[in-house]
Amino acid sequence: MRSTWPGRTAVTLVAAATTILVIGWARTPNPLASMPEGEFWERKFTAPQSDIVFAGDSRVGIGISPAAVEATAGLSCLNYAFTSVGYSGEYVAAIRDHVRPSGVIVLGISPWTLTPRSLLDNGFKGLSALPRRSPRLARAALDWRLRFQSTMKALNTAVMDEAHFGTTLHLDGWMEVHAESSDPKKALSLYAQNFDDNPVSDELVSRVMGSVRDWSRQDILVLGFRPPATLDMVSLENRKGAFDEAAFVRRFKDAGGVWLDIPLEYDTYDGSHLLAASAQRLSHEIGRAIRGRQRR
Amino acid sequence: MTFNSLPFLVFATIFFTIWPLMRRNDQTRWGFLTFASFIFYGWWDWRYTLLLAANGFLDYGVGRLMETLPRQKKRLLITSIMANVGTLAAFKYTGFLAQITNAVLTPATGMSVPVIALALPIGISFYTFHSMSYVIDVYRDDVKPTHSVLHFFAYLTMFPHLVAGPIIRGAEMLPQLRHAVTPTEPQRWEGTSWIAYGFFKKMVIADNIAPVVNAAFGGAHPVKSLPYWWIVVILFAVQIYCDFSGYSDIACGLARWLGYEFPRNFNHPYIATSLRDFWTRWHISLSTWFRDYVYIPLGGRGDSARAWHMNMWITMLLSGLWHGAAWRFLVWGGLHALYRSLERISRWPERLAGTSVGRSVAMLLTLGQVLVAWVFFRAVDMPQALAVVSEMFNPAHMSWAPLAGLTQPVIAFVTLGVLREVLLAGRLGERVASLMDRWTPLEPVLIVAVLVATVFWRGEGNVFIYFQF
Numbered sequence: 107m108r109s110t111w112p113g114r115t116a117v118t119l120v121a122a123a124t125t126i127l128v129i130g131w132a133r134t135p136n137p138l139a140s141m142p143e144g145e146f147w148e149r150k151f152t153a154p155q156s157d158i159v160f161a162g163d164s165r166v167g168i169g170i171s172p173a174a175v176e177a178t179a180g181l182s183c184l185n186y187a188f189t190s191v192g193y194s195g196e197y198v199a200a201i202r203d204h205v206r207p208s209g210v211i212v213l214g215i216s217p218w219t220l221t222p223r224s225l226l227d228n229g230f231k232g233l234s235a236l237p238r239r240s241p242r243l244a245r246a247a248l249d250w251r252l253r254f255q256s257t258m259k260a261l262n263t264a265v266m267d268e269a270h271f272g273t274t275l276h277l278d279g280w281m282e283v284h285a286e287s288s289d290p291k292k293a294l295s296l297y298a299q300n301f302d303d304n305p306v307s308d309e310l311v312s313r314v315m316g317s318v319r320d321w322s323r324q325d326i327l328v329l330g331f332r333p334p335a336t337l338d339m340v341s342l343e344n345r346k347g348a349f350d351e352a353a354f355v356r357r358f359k360d361a362g363g364v365w366l367d368i369p370l371e372y373d374t375y376d377g378s379h380l381l382a383a384s385a386q387r388l389s390h391e392i393g394r395a396i397r398g399r400q401r402r
Numbered sequence: 403m404t405f406n407s408l409p410f411l412v413f414a415t416i417f418f419t420i421w422p423l424m425r426r427n428d429q430t431r432w433g434f435l436t437f438a439s440f441i442f443y444g445w446w447d448w449r450y451t452l453l454l455a456a457n458g459f460l461d462y463g464v465g466r467l468m469e470t471l472p473r474q475k476k477r478l479l480i481t482s483i484m485a486n487v488g489t490l491a492a493f494k495y496t497g498f499l500a501q502i503t504n505a506v507l508t509p510a511t512g513m514s515v516p517v518i519a520l521a522l523p524i525g526i527s528f529y530t531f532h533s534m535s536y537v538i539d540v541y542r543d544d545v546k547p548t549h550s551v552l553h554f555f556a557y558l559t560m561f562p563h564l565v566a567g568p569i570i571r572g573a574e575m576l577p578q579l580r581h582a583v584t585p586t587e588p589q590r591w592e593g594t595s596w597i598a599y600g601f602f603k604k605m606v607i608a609d610n611i612a613p614v615v616n617a618a619f620g621g622a623h624p625v626k627s628l629p630y631w632w633i634v635v636i637l638f639a640v641q642i643y644c645d646f647s648g649y650s651d652i653a654c655g656l657a658r659w660l661g662y663e664f665p666r667n668f669n670h671p672y673i674a675t676s677l678r679d680f681w682t683r684w685h686i687s688l689s690t691w692f693r694d695y696v697y698i699p700l701g702g703r704g705d706s707a708r709a710w711h712m713n714m715w716i717t718m719l720l721s722g723l724w725h726g727a728a729w730r731f732l733v734w735g736g737l738h739a740l741y742r743s744l745e746r747i748s749r750w751p752e753r754l755a756g757t758s759v760g761r762s763v764a765m766l767l768t769l770g771q772v773l774v775a776w777v778f779f780r781a782v783d784m785p786q787a788l789a790v791v792s793e794m795f796n797p798a799h800m801s802w803a804p805l806a807g808l809t810q811p812v813i814a815f816v817t818l819g820v821l822r823e824v825l826l827a828g829r830l831g832e833r834v835a836s837l838m839d840r841w842t843p844l845e846p847v848l849i850v851a852v853l854v855a856t857v858f859w860r861g862e863g864n865v866f867i868y869f870q871f
Contacts, residue, residue: 122853227620303623
């Protein structure tokens with residue numbers, strides 16, 4: 107046992123606690139993050155019902171600003187998209203639970219959301235698996251106080267040359283992304299890997315169509331769109347994911363949904379996810395389409 | 403509650419505030435420790451405390467009866483072992499046994515037995531082994547049965563070791579618990595150091611590596627790349643070591659704060675130069691348990707090499723099954739047995755031990771074998787494990803492209819883990835200790851830094867891997 111001096115343990119523990127509290131409470135919050143990440147996902151997961159609910163994976167999460175949709179459509183809106191999510195039975199049921207009667211559901215259809223692997227591990231599933239009894243919102247807020255930002259993000263900023271990249275997390279579920287520079291080919295290799303032996307599943311497509319049919323019968327307006335990405339990305343997804351968009355759109359319309367053709371004229375930072383300005387533009391565009399439909 | 407949770411922080415603060423008042427008297431010491439441990443355990447699900455209590459009363463009673471009815475000792479031992487193993491089997495192995503039965507029965511007869519999957523009470527494998535060791539030790543006259551039920555429960559349920567070890571034997575803990583110990587400042591300091599580094603290993607290193615490993619094994623089909631899988635398995639090796647040894651360190655540290663001592667559970671396992679050496683360094687309390695209560699009673703080394711191989715294989719396979727009711731755990735145990743058999747036959751570690759280069763080669767060979775076995779431990783199922791292992795040895799898939807997803811700062815955390823091991827193992831570790839001794843403010847500064855880093859650099863919370871066993 108090593109030499110020591112009296113009170114060493116107490117002094118060290120008090121010093122550690124003081125340092126943690128001082129750093130935690132006196133720090134300048136990350137100006138790019140308006141909300142702690144844990145709280146952001148918790149609030150989204152447990153959000154109340156809205157008139158318009160957007161669903162899909164991170165492309166919708168980053169690409170749709172509910173505030174912009176609300177401003178254009180004049181209805182309350184929620185971005186209920188989760189990272190890497192697929193249209194599982196649980197997710198589809200949760201989407202329905204979050205929309206008000208006679209509301210609008212807007213499904214972001216990226217091929218990934220229709221693949222079997224998207225059901226295995228995703229942001230929605232992770233939140234669903236957490237125990238329900240703990241006061242998670244309070245804990246999320248405390249977590250934030252005791253954490254500068256997530257370790258990965260901190261090190262990405264420090265090490266991975268992503269200093270000019272930042273996110274603002276909004277209460278309505280939008281993850282706003284700013285980046286001073288973009289690399290439209292950045293996400294291609296990851297997506298190529300995502301679709302390795304993982305093409306779009308007929309079963310999942312049928313599930314989506316069944317939900318569209320059910321919701322339409324329940325007087326819910328169901329819209330669908332393919333979140334914009336680069337042409338290279340769309341081609342890769344169609345090819346490797348064996349996704350026949352035209353056939354999907356036909357079935358979607360037959361099921362009672364309304365398909366929105368979104369042009370590929372929006373700016374992404376990685377070839378897959380929209381920059382904030384493009385996300386605002388897309389949101390207004392879809393808001394206008396919803397307003398047009400509501401008036402009919 | 404888990405050690406890395408807010409409820410535990412509150413629990414520990416209250417417990418250690420009251421403990422100095424309660425430890426002076428035997429009954430209050432044992433009673434308070436038992437009461438607090440039941441709260442700690444019941445936090446997961448209070449119903450499982452009933453099973454824990456039943457287990458404790460049974461083995462306490464068996465211990466007492468062995469003393470009063472010495473002629474019935476063997477019968478009592480068999481009763482206790484059957485009850486303990488039966489409970490473990492009912493909760494842990496029923497589903498697996500039903501699957502095996504159906505695999506044999508259904509093709510031949512068309513009939514099947516229902517596959518019942520009971521929820522596994524947390525830590526059951528650990529406390530069952532604590533309890534069984536007590537009864538066996540009483541049977542062998544290695545320990546005198548305690549006459550106080552509170553004394554026994556304080557040992558069995560003691561919260562630092564209750565759910566994930568180290569596996570403590572009655573002979574080690576019951577005598578310690580007889581004394582009201584006020585920890586000295588060096589003991590408190592040692593405990594603090596264990597706890598701080600334990601949390602760091604778990605929450606910073608293991609939890610930051612976990613998402614990468616989970617993503618790799620979460621895919622429906624393994625990525626086709628040899629280098630990718632070797633790196634993922636190395637990451638898992640670091641993760642599981644930091645996760646489990648982190649838990650053991652915290653447990654040892656908490657025991658130190660109580661004034662007691664737990665045996666060391668890990669001793670730099672990845673620098674082992676043979677599989678035999680590895681098993682004296684990895685999960686030491688479990689490997690010695692199996693040695694003393696399974697391997698040696700089976701005959702140990704025996705009279706012949708054949709007897710040794712057979713006893714060792716049985717022990718390793720049982721050790722595999724202890725970890726989980728699945729073929730992949732059985733294969734994991736079997737692989738280690740195979741390695742040890744080959745080691746014994748070829749004597750390659752001894753052949754390489756003569757030179758420092760040879761010892762380094764032996765270390766790498768040992769590590770390589772351990773890594774391959776880890777695939778079976780971590781994989782979701784056998785087909786995935788076999789697919790991953792075949793990728794690890796498929797020179798046609800030399801693509802480095804999938805590693806692009808791994809060039810995240812996770813490498814920094816692995817480096818931290820490896821660096822810590824290198825700094826603390828062998829002679830370098832002695833020099834570091836001597837430096838700490840010479841310049842006493844260094845260690846407190848390091849501990850403060852470690853605790854601050856643990857809070858601010860912690861990864862997303864994960865339960866300890868060994869809780870599932």
